[in-house]
Amino acid sequence: MKNKHLVLLAFVAPAFLTYFVLLLIPTLGGFYYSFTDWNGLAKSYHFIGLDNFVEAVTDDPEFLHSIWFTLQFVIFMVIAQNVIALLLATLVESRQKTKGFFRTIFFMPNMVSLIISAFIWTFMFTQVLPQLAAKTGLLFLNQEWVGNPKAAFFSIVIVSLWHGVGYMMIIYLAALQGVPQSLREAAIIDGASPVQSLVHITLPMITHAFTICFFLTLNSSFKVFDVVYGLTGGGPGRATQVITMNIFEEAFSNNFRYGYASAKSALLFIMIMLFTFVQVFVMKKREVEA
Template identity: 55%
Template sequence: MMFSKQKENRILLLYVLPALIAYLLFKLYPALLGFYYSLTDWNGIDQSYEMIGLANFKEIFADVYFWESIQFTLKYVVVILVVSNVLALLLAVLIESRMKARGLFRTLFYMPNMISMIIGGYMWVFIFTRVIYYLADKWGLAFLDQSWIGDPRYSFIAIIIVSSWGTVGYLMLIYMAALQGVPLQLKEAAVLDGANSWNVFRNVTFPMIQHAFTICIFWSLSSAFQVFDVIYALTGGGPGRATQSVAMNIYEEAFKGNIRYGYATAKSTILFVIVFLLTLAQLKMMKRKEQEL
């Protein structure tokens, strides 16, 4: 019996071996190599470089632009986490409650995920700089007549709109899959006991899709900290540095101007530590919540 179990484990390992090799080569190894280069003064081009220890990390503490980008990214993470998950869950519930055209609505809301967000971002640049101004002029919608990309007050709103447009469809499918697993008998029993739609959702449906909520929060958190393409396409981090995320700050350090690859990888290491700690805290909190429910 023991031999059979060991043989089964070897077969399972054989199946996951290609994915494991790809992960080790293209994820783990570059991450470890990046940490090594964070201890050097390498510029990413020359073959020669020197080990400088923790000098890059010490310099980061005095880097005002980096900490401003951290502050902006944290604000973005909180807002997009709430907006995208609330909209995705709302759409999932509304679509699942329909008897017809579910497939059509699923396709429509998932379509933004089928294109690159760089392309989607440039599409929205046209909307913010052409279409919205046309509507404001022709239909007298004065509240739309704003500088949606050039004004820091509205550029953040524009980024949230485009990011939500690009992520809600994916999260919606996860919630819909979880909603389909909720037994209909439980909801019917709650209705017979006098519960209204909101009480049925709060006391029956939502506790049973808590696992999907954990997955969506985890995915939203990790992807939000790495936001780059939407901001790059819409504002480029501007006006000035008002909408510069951590990923854009690292990109600027590594590939633009005075190229400092070692310094950029040190910033990447700090970002990794922040995301890792927040993810651990989030998973621990959500797992505890699932057990309570």
């Protein structure tokens, strides 16, 4: 029995050490430095208590703007990504012969890193769409997609949806395939329309997939960085600056205020934890009710 435990420990140890060194220690260190004025380089620093947190929420308009912009992005992405992914999953699941083909096509964008996707779509927005608008007469395509604050928001959303919808679709597709076909056939025999069958039979039976997809979308949307960095750089000005980019600039661009940036990171962690806790609690309750 002792040897068995040692073998199990040997298998777990590499993953635990990796988690401990690369995630747990930096996280705890970040919380510690959030109470200091450390600049990330100096050997000495001072403990200043909650001053960084107070400044962030009361005397930093750029940080407050980034919070507001991030919340708008999160709400839009949670709704749009899950609705589109569910619709695509429903359509793909109904295609028996071409299911594998469409599943692969829709998932392929997720295989490209977000920063590369941002560079690809920058070319699309600045070069391809204007030419397409000139040739087709669709003038709404010819606009400052990354230079106009309102259009820049939707350009970020478009790229994020293009990249992430396929992954969520796979989760919903797996859940849909777990719904017994006999229930759907019984509903059709009873005279239920496809929409009624979807709303009253299919959706209640895949609430666990909603919990997973809402959780993943919520977390990824709050922590979005690379697509914004590669597409708009937080601009024009700071119109599309998200929380993570504001933290990045504070730590490495402005005055190397590492302690202050750590305090903002702690606030972001608390926000994500609270939103995630509420979301999981509500969705799990709906699962039980269903």
